[in-house]
Amino acid sequence: MDYALIWAILIAVSVFAYVALDGFDLGLAMLFPWFKSDRDRDVMMNSVAPVWDGNETWLVLGGGGLLAVFPLAYSVLMPALYMPVIAMLLGLIFRGVAFEYRFKTKTNKHLWDLSFILGSLVAALSQGIMLGAMLQGIEVVDRAYAGGWFDWLTWFSLFCGVAVVIGYALLGATWLVLKTTGPLQQKAYRLAFKAAIGLVTCIAFVSLYLPWRDAAIAERWFSFPASLWLWSLPLVLAVVTIGLLRALHAQRQGSPYLWSLGLFLVAFLGFAVSIFPYLVPRAITLWQAAAPDNSLTFLLVGAAVLLPIIFAYTGYTYWVFRGKVRADEGYHD
Amino acid sequence: MIESLFSEADALLLARIQFAFTIAFHIIFPAFTIGIASYLAVLEGLFLRTRNPVYQKLFRFWLKIFAVAFGMGVVSGIVMSYQFGTNWSVFSDKAGPVIGPLMGYEVLTAFFLEAGFLGVMLFGMNRVGERLHYFATLMVAIGTAISAFWILSVNSWMQTPAGFGINEAGQYIVKDWFEVIFNPSFPYRLAHMLLAAYLTTAFVVGGVGAWHLLKDRSNAAARKMFSMAMWMALLVAPLQVFVGDLHGLNTQQHQPAKVAAMEGHFDTQSQAPLYLFGVPNQATAEVDYAVKIPGLASLILKHDVNAEVTGLDAFPRDEWPPVAVVFWAFRIMVGLGLLMVVVGLWAGIQRARGKLYQSSWLHRSALIMAPSGFVAVIAGWIVTEVGRQPWVIYGLLRTSDAASPIAAEGVGASLLAFIGVYFLVFGAGTVYILRKMSADPDQTHIPDYARPTPVGMAAERLLHEED
Numbered sequence: 001m002d003y004a005l006i007w008a009i010l011i012a013v014s015v016f017a018y019v020a021l022d023g024f025d026l027g028l029a030m031l032f033p034w035f036k037s038d039r040d041r042d043v044m045m046n047s048v049a050p051v052w053d054g055n056e057t058w059l060v061l062g063g064g065g066l067l068a069v070f071p072l073a074y075s076v077l078m079p080a081l082y083m084p085v086i087a088m089l090l091g092l093i094f095r096g097v098a099f100e101y102r103f104k105t106k107t108n109k110h111l112w113d114l115s116f117i118l119g120s121l122v123a124a125l126s127q128g129i130m131l132g133a134m135l136q137g138i139e140v141v142d143r144a145y146a147g148g149w150f151d152w153l154t155w156f157s158l159f160c161g162v163a164v165v166i167g168y169a170l171l172g173a174t175w176l177v178l179k180t181t182g183p184l185q186q187k188a189y190r191l192a193f194k195a196a197i198g199l200v201t202c203i204a205f206v207s208l209y210l211p212w213r214d215a216a217i218a219e220r221w222f223s224f225p226a227s228l229w230l231w232s233l234p235l236v237l238a239v240v241t242i243g244l245l246r247a248l249h250a251q252r253q254g255s256p257y258l259w260s261l262g263l264f265l266v267a268f269l270g271f272a273v274s275i276f277p278y279l280v281p282r283a284i285t286l287w288q289a290a291a292p293d294n295s296l297t298f299l300l301v302g303a304a305v306l307l308p309i310i311f312a313y314t315g316y317t318y319w320v321f322r323g324k325v326r327a328d329e330g331y332h333d
Numbered sequence: 334m335i336e337s338l339f340s341e342a343d344a345l346l347l348a349r350i351q352f353a354f355t356i357a358f359h360i361i362f363p364a365f366t367i368g369i370a371s372y373l374a375v376l377e378g379l380f381l382r383t384r385n386p387v388y389q390k391l392f393r394f395w396l397k398i399f400a401v402a403f404g405m406g407v408v409s410g411i412v413m414s415y416q417f418g419t420n421w422s423v424f425s426d427k428a429g430p431v432i433g434p435l436m437g438y439e440v441l442t443a444f445f446l447e448a449g450f451l452g453v454m455l456f457g458m459n460r461v462g463e464r465l466h467y468f469a470t471l472m473v474a475i476g477t478a479i480s481a482f483w484i485l486s487v488n489s490w491m492q493t494p495a496g497f498g499i500n501e502a503g504q505y506i507v508k509d510w511f512e513v514i515f516n517p518s519f520p521y522r523l524a525h526m527l528l529a530a531y532l533t534t535a536f537v538v539g540g541v542g543a544w545h546l547l548k549d550r551s552n553a554a555a556r557k558m559f560s561m562a563m564w565m566a567l568l569v570a571p572l573q574v575f576v577g578d579l580h581g582l583n584t585q586q587h588q589p590a591k592v593a594a595m596e597g598h599f600d601t602q603s604q605a606p607l608y609l610f611g612v613p614n615q616a617t618a619e620v621d622y623a624v625k626i627p628g629l630a631s632l633i634l635k636h637d638v639n640a641e642v643t644g645l646d647a648f649p650r651d652e653w654p655p656v657a658v659v660f661w662a663f664r665i666m667v668g669l670g671l672l673m674v675v676v677g678l679w680a681g682i683q684r685a686r687g688k689l690y691q692s693s694w695l696h697r698s699a700l701i702m703a704p705s706g707f708v709a710v711i712a713g714w715i716v717t718e719v720g721r722q723p724w725v726i727y728g729l730l731r732t733s734d735a736a737s738p739i740a741a742e743g744v745g746a747s748l749l750a751f752i753g754v755y756f757l758v759f760g761a762g763t764v765y766i767l768r769k770m771s772a773d774p775d776q777t778h779i780p781d782y783a784r785p786t787p788v789g790m791a792a793e794r795l796l797h798e799e800d
Contacts, residue, residue: 050452053407057448061440063414068437071429071504078418078425079737085419086747089412090754096408097758100401104765143426143502149743291430292506299434306441313449320453320460 004290018058027172029120088126094119128164132157163202362406368534424735439483447476533706535565540703566677591720
């Protein structure tokens with residue numbers, strides 16, 4: 001069996017789980033500037049307070065998993081993406097502590113609001129920059145990163161950073177649609193609409209730009225007959241976009257979030273198709289990066305048993321805290 | 334390698350400082366949350382069994398402190414999981430196949446468990462009822478202990494590697510997972526660290542209890558927590574001395590150079606002395622200003638006054654750890670440990686005399702000792718980590734060969750950022766924790782769990798009662 005491929009898929013699943021889950025709580029923080037009142041902000045924060053920690057654990061699984069099963073890719077990508085990784089970690093610190101600190105102080109509450117907003121913004125931006133930096137390729141010599149430490153910084157990687165910020169804002173807004181009512185929810189609908197347009201524009205631009213810039217990617221997308229089913233992705237993108245905009249227009253509660261996830265899934269698949277079979281694009285394939293088989297199988301046994309259990313109790317937590325976080329009730333005891 | 338104003342040696346030193354700094358900060362939080370999570374499980378269990386409201390008050394009191402500390406532990410922990418790659422990429426490439434899966438298991442068995450049930454533990458009482466809530470508390474407590482299991486297995490493997498081979502790419506590969514996980518120093522290290530976490534917590538709880546007793550001896554909640562903490566000190570501190578001794582003997586067997594540095598033994602000698610004081614001089618290979626007891630080190634390490642004890646002269650100079658650091662960190666750790674034993678015994682005697690809550694001097698001492706666990710944990714960490722230098726994987730991979738090809742400027746800039754952010758963010762967190770600790774535990778607000786809440790309000794209720 002091709003354990004490396006199985007693991008590549010599992011890592012991809014955990015990265016997507018991370019994006020789907022932490023995406024909305026990072027995005028919701030970045031929407032704070034549009035919600036000025038303490039009351040709205042409290043409701044927003046409380047809608048994710050019980051689950052944010054679990055959401056972020058997927059990021060640890062992504063990092064830890066990469067170290068475990070693709071140590072070579074981990075040890076090349078981390079130095080290559082040094083600065084955005086560090087920036088992301090620092091951003092996550094500022095936003096993570098805001099959950100607890102914010103309610104511990106009256107005088108500095110707005111300072112921790114700011115820490116929540118900027119920390120989330122920096123984390124999201126850094127993640128997008130990493131994505132862009134991977135797409136543009138990474139220089140490797142002798143099992144080690146060989147580029148400079150500003151190689152990641154191009155207008156393209158910054159563009160990807162902005163795209164992820166907008167994308168997370170969309171997830172945050174549609175999460176708010178699901179969890180709130182009244183004026184707060186109405187505002188979330190409007191923000192979601194704008195973010196949706198923005199994200200789709202970004203995805204379309206990257207999809208057109210990448211094949212134009214990169215011959216290898218172009219060949220993958222345009223070579224017959226593989227291109228036939230690949231070309232269905234833009235079609236799916238169009239369908240999902242229309243579905244999302246209609247769901248927002250019709251003021252549906254839950255489906256806008258799911259349609260938004262659909263947008264991410266399409267973009268994510270496009271990314272996977274573009275870089276496959278590389279983990280470090282154009283330098284190290286997933287098979288070259290893979291740890292020896294017995295490391296892969298040892299952890300795979302655990303993942304096979306534990307991931308379903310993790311999905312079960314994570315699902316349980318979401319179920320316990322299901323429903324609307326009500327804004328129409330005074331929050332002071 | 335990137336062109337740089339600084340040398341590779343500078344980059345290496347900065348990377349080491351960065352790792353030491355971020356992990357020393359991080360270890361404070363788990364050392365505390367492992368203990369507090371178990372304490373919360375005990376308190377909630379006692380409340381469910383006895384229905385004594387004092388346990389419920391204490392549970393709520395410490396839950397809020399736990400929430401802040403846990404949050405800090407999570408965010409500083411995420412840094413650690415990426416730090417291996419950013420600054421130690423050669424190590425990650427070589428050791429990833431061995432330690433990676435162990436850390437993968439830590440995420441799968443511990444981190445998700447803690448995070449998954451933390452939400453219910455903090456915000457879910459109204460929604461799930463007492464029994465399920467207690468279950469969530471237990472899961473969080475168990476999760477913290479499982480996490481310690483895996484990460485100490487990783488650390489122990491780096492200290493006493495076993496069950497591995499080397500492949501053609503120069504990576505360590507696993508021959509036997511059982512030998513890897515249960516490597517020779519692991520059981521001792523795990524026991525020593527878990528007890529350290531419990532003791533650290535016991536002295537924090539005892540210190541907070543003592544603070545409130547000094548203000549009001551009749552405070553029921555303060556009495557209860559002080560009493561529980563002093564029981565822990567009495568029972569666990571001596572046990573820790575015993576386990577620490579076993580750990581030391583194990584180290585003597587597998588890392589004799591480390592023990593030689595701890596003891597300040599430059600020369601191999603019989604009737605080896607125990608230095609009570611001294612300044613080890615790495616250059617001259619002598620202990621300056623020594624105050625020593627002849628033969629005592631032989632007695633402790635070999636259980637025989639006349640036994641010969643291996644000194645650093647048995648190892649090439651380039652395999653010596655920085656002796657003075659290890660020597661002094663060891664003395665700080667042991668000194669604090671012995672003080673903990675003394676406080677525990679003293680409290681035991683006062684309890685027997687029926688004066689546990691009356692002895693202001695005991696309370697003052699307990700208050701001063703409140704942070705002693707943290708200091709001891711970090712000192713112990715320094716002993717074991719500096720003591721195994723120059724190796725990152727003992728006897729196999731030198732620390733100097735393990736770092737990333739990152740220029741000193743990059744490592745230095747990120748180090749400065751970490752230092753600034755950590756002091757700012759965790760400093761603020763410490764202030765909030767101290768504020769929570771100084772609130773009267775007997776007046777802890779108990780939310781009205783019986784009142785059914787509209788869906789979605791539970792989280793708000795708990796958060797806003799803080800105001």
